[in-house]
Amino acid sequence: MPSRKPSILVVGAGPAGLTAAIELRRRGFAPRIIEQDKGPHVESRAIAINPRSLDILQPSGATSRLLKRGIKLTATNIHGPRGVMIRLDLKNMPHKRRYMLALPQADTEKVLIETLGGRRMIEWNTRLVALKRGKNGNSATVMKAGRKRVIKADIVIGADGAHSTTRKQLGIGFAGAAYEHDWSLADIRVSGPMSDKELHAFDTRPELVA
DSSP: OOOOOOOEEEEOOSHHHHHHHHHHHHTTOOOEEEOSSSSOOOSOOOOEEOHHHHHHHGGGTHHHHHHHHSEEEOEEEEEETTEEEEEEEGGGSSSSSOSEEEOOHHHHHHHHHHHHTOGGGEEOSEEEEEEEEETTEEEEEEEETTEEEEEEESEEEEOSOTTOHHHHHHTOOOOSOOOOSOOOOOOOOOOSSSOTTEEEEEEETTEEEO
């Protein structure tokens, strides 16, 4: 008799959780995915996909879809009061993909959800509130539509962001320091002589604009 495949719960349907679910399904597993939001994000949020991520997603077919939508950034420029202070040429990266792919997170998630099989593959409006480890697996208490229920899983993957409930429930620390600054993100149209295939950041102290 073939051995039973472990049951897997993925907490969070952002790029990390979706990628984990895609790769698990590609290997014959059937992960269950929960997300506390009511649907995919609509804001830009993160905009860069690195070459290694594209490598990982290529076997699933997601990479070709991402490349059709994104912009290949070939350089990063840091501008000061008198012009460019620092220029990083990404064409010198020791990788077959010598660029960073620029794509709003909302579009990235849309592609990953399509690759996974559609929105129906995710349990939206479902929030993890408690997680217990036991000899016979893990018990995840979730809240949906004002009601609590328990999901049993052999493996739990916490992909629920910087304020991860999964991590806190397991008592796992989060090393690092916070930036004590406010950041704003806006989707705007600009024009000018600069290449739209490169990233530009401007040191306009006390502000930094990219």
